[in-house]
Amino acid sequence: xxxxxxxxxxxxxxxxxxxxxxxxxxxxxxxxxxxxxxxxxxxxxxxxxxxxxxxxxxxxxxxxxxxxxxxxxxxxxxxxxxxxxxxxxxxxxxxxxxxxxxxxxxxxxxxx
Amino acid sequence: xxxxxxxxxxxxxxxxxxxxxxxxxxxxxxxxxxxxxxxxxxxxxxxxxxxxxxxxxxxxxxxxxxxxxxxxxxxxxxxxxxxxxxxxxxxxxxxxxxxxxxxxxxxxxxxxxxxxxxx
Numbered sequence: 001x002x003x004x005x006x007x008x009x010x011x012x013x014x015x016x017x018x019x020x021x022x023x024x025x026x027x028x029x030x031x032x033x034x035x036x037x038x039x040x041x042x043x044x045x046x047x048x049x050x051x052x053x054x055x056x057x058x059x060x061x062x063x064x065x066x067x068x069x070x071x072x073x074x075x076x077x078x079x080x081x082x083x084x085x086x087x088x089x090x091x092x093x094x095x096x097x098x099x100x101x102x103x104x105x106x107x108x109x110x111x112x
Numbered sequence: 113x114x115x116x117x118x119x120x121x122x123x124x125x126x127x128x129x130x131x132x133x134x135x136x137x138x139x140x141x142x143x144x145x146x147x148x149x150x151x152x153x154x155x156x157x158x159x160x161x162x163x164x165x166x167x168x169x170x171x172x173x174x175x176x177x178x179x180x181x182x183x184x185x186x187x188x189x190x191x192x193x194x195x196x197x198x199x200x201x202x203x204x205x206x207x208x209x210x211x212x213x214x215x216x217x218x219x220x221x222x223x224x225x226x227x228x229x230x231x
Contacts, residue, residue, distance in 0.1 A: 091218070098218075101158065102158075
């Protein structure tokens with residue numbers, strides 16, 4: 001699977017929007033962009049995924065660059081419960097194994 | 113959303129004993145489950161893919177005779193750590209994929225994890 005690059009850490013203030021970037025310059029045309037997050041001492045939690053178009057759900061928005069070489073996870077109003085490690089993962093939709101390869105992710109700190 | 117449970121949530125065992133961890137999909141049938149291991153301050157490392165009714169597929173470097181995986185039903189996969197040693201102490205996490213339609217197929221649902229401590 002193609003590799004992703006994320007900042008090691010980011011900080012935000014409560015109730016402010018957060019933009020978490022992810023670079024994936026070697027993305028292929030069939031790669032889905034997935035975002036998961038992991039709260040301390042818990043299993044990861046699905047956040048959102050997309051292929052080409054921007055996506056919105058109740059948790060977040062995913063903005064995908066036109067060339068698909070980068071994407072941004074947007075939390076519209078950060079809360080203290082959003083403090084977690086956020087993982088940006090590429091998965092080849094042409095593959096049948098559905099494996100996810102986790103990188104180091106971005107540790108998001110939310111200040112009250 | 114779909115729920116995946118793990119049991120036990122934490123276990124302490126003596127070196128040399130075997131430990132079984134269960135992973136259940138509670139409200140969907142999972143033909144494929146995945147087992148991960150996570151050391152402190154590190155990311156998740158995929159250990160193996162568990163397929164219902166067939167043998168698990170192990171990632172490179174993972175000993176299949178040490179980490180026994182059984183996916184006997186569409187809602188249950190088990191990971192047995194055989195002859196556990198202190199270096200096997202870790203956070204073990206399973207995930208399951210709902211083979212539904214459309215976007216659901218792409219989502220993996222993770223269990224809460226099992227913390228294993230081998231003394």
